[in-house]
Amino acid sequence: MSLLVVGTVAFDAIETPFGKTDKIIGGAATYISLAASYFTKKKINLVSVVGGDFPQSAMDMLKKHHVELEGLQILKDKKTFFWSGKYHNDMNTRDTLATELNVLGEFDPILPDSYQDCDFLMLGNLMPAVQMKVMDRLKNRPHLIVLDTMNFWMDIALDELKTVLKRVDVLTINDSEARQLSGEYSLVKAAAKILQMGPKYLIIKKGEHGALLFDKNQVFFAPALPLEDVFDPTGAGDSFAGGFIGYLAETKDISFENMKRAIIFGSAMASFTVEKFGVERLVDLTQKQVDERVQEFIDLVQFDIALV
Amino acid sequence: MSLLVVGTVAFDAIETPFGKTDKIIGGAATYISLAASYFTKKKINLVSVVGGDFPQSAMDMLKKHHVELEGLQILKDKKTFFWSGKYHNDMNTRDTLATELNVLGEFDPILPDSYQDCDFLMLGNLMPAVQMKVMDRLKNRPHLIVLDTMNFWMDIALDELKTVLKRVDVLTINDSEARQLSGEYSLVKAAAKILQMGPKYLIIKKGEHGALLFDKNQVFFAPALPLEDVFDPTGAGDSFAGGFIGYLAETKDISFENMKRAIIFGSAMASFTVEKFGVERLVDLTQKQVDERVQEFIDLVQFDIALV
Numbered sequence: 001m002s003l004l005v006v007g008t009v010a011f012d013a014i015e016t017p018f019g020k021t022d023k024i025i026g027g028a029a030t031y032i033s034l035a036a037s038y039f040t041k042k043k044i045n046l047v048s049v050v051g052g053d054f055p056q057s058a059m060d061m062l063k064k065h066h067v068e069l070e071g072l073q074i075l076k077d078k079k080t081f082f083w084s085g086k087y088h089n090d091m092n093t094r095d096t097l098a099t100e101l102n103v104l105g106e107f108d109p110i111l112p113d114s115y116q117d118c119d120f121l122m123l124g125n126l127m128p129a130v131q132m133k134v135m136d137r138l139k140n141r142p143h144l145i146v147l148d149t150m151n152f153w154m155d156i157a158l159d160e161l162k163t164v165l166k167r168v169d170v171l172t173i174n175d176s177e178a179r180q181l182s183g184e185y186s187l188v189k190a191a192a193k194i195l196q197m198g199p200k201y202l203i204i205k206k207g208e209h210g211a212l213l214f215d216k217n218q219v220f221f222a223p224a225l226p227l228e229d230v231f232d233p234t235g236a237g238d239s240f241a242g243g244f245i246g247y248l249a250e251t252k253d254i255s256f257e258n259m260k261r262a263i264i265f266g267s268a269m270a271s272f273t274v275e276k277f278g279v280e281r282l283v284d285l286t287q288k289q290v291d292e293r294v295q296e297f298i299d300l301v302q303f304d305i306a307l308v
Numbered sequence: 309m310s311l312l313v314v315g316t317v318a319f320d321a322i323e324t325p326f327g328k329t330d331k332i333i334g335g336a337a338t339y340i341s342l343a344a345s346y347f348t349k350k351k352i353n354l355v356s357v358v359g360g361d362f363p364q365s366a367m368d369m370l371k372k373h374h375v376e377l378e379g380l381q382i383l384k385d386k387k388t389f390f391w392s393g394k395y396h397n398d399m400n401t402r403d404t405l406a407t408e409l410n411v412l413g414e415f416d417p418i419l420p421d422s423y424q425d426c427d428f429l430m431l432g433n434l435m436p437a438v439q440m441k442v443m444d445r446l447k448n449r450p451h452l453i454v455l456d457t458m459n460f461w462m463d464i465a466l467d468e469l470k471t472v473l474k475r476v477d478v479l480t481i482n483d484s485e486a487r488q489l490s491g492e493y494s495l496v497k498a499a500a501k502i503l504q505m506g507p508k509y510l511i512i513k514k515g516e517h518g519a520l521l522f523d524k525n526q527v528f529f530a531p532a533l534p535l536e537d538v539f540d541p542t543g544a545g546d547s548f549a550g551g552f553i554g555y556l557a558e559t560k561d562i563s564f565e566n567m568k569r570a571i572i573f574g575s576a577m578a579s580f581t582v583e584k585f586g587v588e589r590l591v592d593l594t595q596k597q598v599d600e601r602v603q604e605f606i607d608l609v610q611f612d613i614a615l616v
Contacts, residue, residue, distance in 0.1 A: 186535070186536055189536055210518075220611070223529045226496050226520060226527055227496060228496045228497055229497075264611055291615050294613060294615060298613060299526075300527060300529050303528070303565075303569055303572055304568075305602060307599050
């Protein structure tokens with residue numbers, strides 16, 4: 001059995017108050033796969049598309065993290081998806097400076113036969129129509145389908161997104177997207193409405209303010225780690241999703257209790273990602289570093305009250 | 309031994325998206341005392357000032373919560389401090405519509421002799437000079453001094469505030485005030501700077517995003533309870549402080565571990581306060597309701613990860 005990850009593999013150029021990069025490796029599926037690789041020994045089957053300009057070294061780096069690239073289409077005569085953005089001083093808002101779809105414009109997600117044993121599916125942020133195609137092309141429904149999306153698709157493809165939502169188990173979006181999708185300001189009310197749209201679980205990501213997990217009856221809150229500096233927030237949400245699905249895929253336990261743990265592992269991965277530009281921090285973590293970071297989360301929220 | 313609470317006892321008129329009140333009972337010391345009363349059986353000695361217009365029924369309500377009013381000055385020919393404000397739709401920002409200092413303009417905090425046995429002191433938000441006078445007038449330094457303040461005093465009385473800070477154990481402020489006081493955007497860096505100004509502990513209140521407790525070596529995070537509706541945020545921070553100091557005063561344990569518990573109890577009281585206008589929700593809670601609310605906090609953040 002395997003974990004299937006679908007999403008962008010891209011070039012990013014990022015500017016933050018701390019500095020500026022040229023084109024570096026980015027993309028939702030890149031962050032998701034790397035983060036997941038620290039938690040699951042399963043094969044991580046990637047479906048994405050890049051251009052002839054995408055470097056072999058980046059593909060080698062992914063392979064080192066047991067990411068299978070048979071489903072990575074390489075369109076030799078075209079260019080890789082490129083995004084460029086500039087973060088404001090508060091790091092919570094950013095301006096998009098450039099978006100060049102390139103290969104992504106006509107992306108048809110082809111699933112190699114060897115990917116059909118997928119039991120966990122992570123649909124990274126992409127056109128809802130592409131996310132739908134992936135689900136259509138799997139012969140057996142995976143044990144768990146997690147979907148990430150963003151406000152952009154709510155703006156231009158809301159009907160398609162709603163159709164996709166009916167078929168997934170877990171939706172991850174941020175707080176303003178939850179408000180947009182539900183029309184409710186209160187996140188508790190927003191969650192109740194969104195859980196009627198299809199997903200059995202909803203994760204609302206609140207950036208530096210942590211994340212909430214809802215099902216119909218319960219809510220769990222995971223904090224973000226208070227950091228001296230957030231160096232580059234790019235990929236934090238995808239790293240979160242990667243740690244989350246990686247842990248679930250490995251343990252095969254999709255109970256609410258186990259999802260709590262998965263969210264803490266996801267939060268730990270996000271806290272690493274923001275410490276450096278791009279995937280720099282994610283490429284060579286040790287198990288010890290991951291464990292120590294998770295322990296910081298435990299220490300951060302653990303308290304001991306015995307009610308009589 | 310007793311808990312000494314200093315702060316405003318006031319009239320508020322509040323407008324929120326949910327409704328509007330005439331003059332109702334408010335004031336930092338009112339919320340603090342009421343919230344504390346659920347956690348400590350000690351006498352809660354109040355120091356404040358009101359005008360001849362302050363109703364006997366409100367004083368009776370405080371007495372029912374074992375609040376001692378010997379230190380509540382009643383200036384018969386003057387009027388009680390009045391504040392009026394209107395909350396915006398997001399409930400995180402508000403406009404002050406009126407501030408009438410009235411009796412507060414010349415407030416001299418007189419401590420009855422019977423108050424000198426104070427071992428826990430809560431200095432609610434007030435002019436730093438008044439907070440200083442209270443400390444000067446206590447013959448013995450209390451076991452723990454907690455101070456609340458606000459951006460207004462940072463704007464107009466920063467030097468006095470800094471002098472006061474040197475003498476307190478715990479400072480409670482919100483996130484934007486922590487940034488203003490320290491000149492640091494990162495709350496981790498802000499905390500490090502503020503802990504050099506005097507307090508051994510710093511609590512940064514983040515409203516709906518919870519609260520952080522810092523000492524020089526550790527950090528603890530307590531979430532806010534996700535609520536369907538925040539009806540009226542007035543007094544949430546004071547109720548938080550009241551639950552916090554009430555629990556500490558009763559247990560007499562001022563270790564970091566016990567402060568974590570105290571913060572959870574404080575957060576529980578804040579979550580009650582915002583459910584109705586003014587002190588309405590705080591006046592007749594049962595122990596069972598408080599316990600159930602605390603259990604909701606435990607359920608909200610509790611997870612079980614065993615690192616090898």
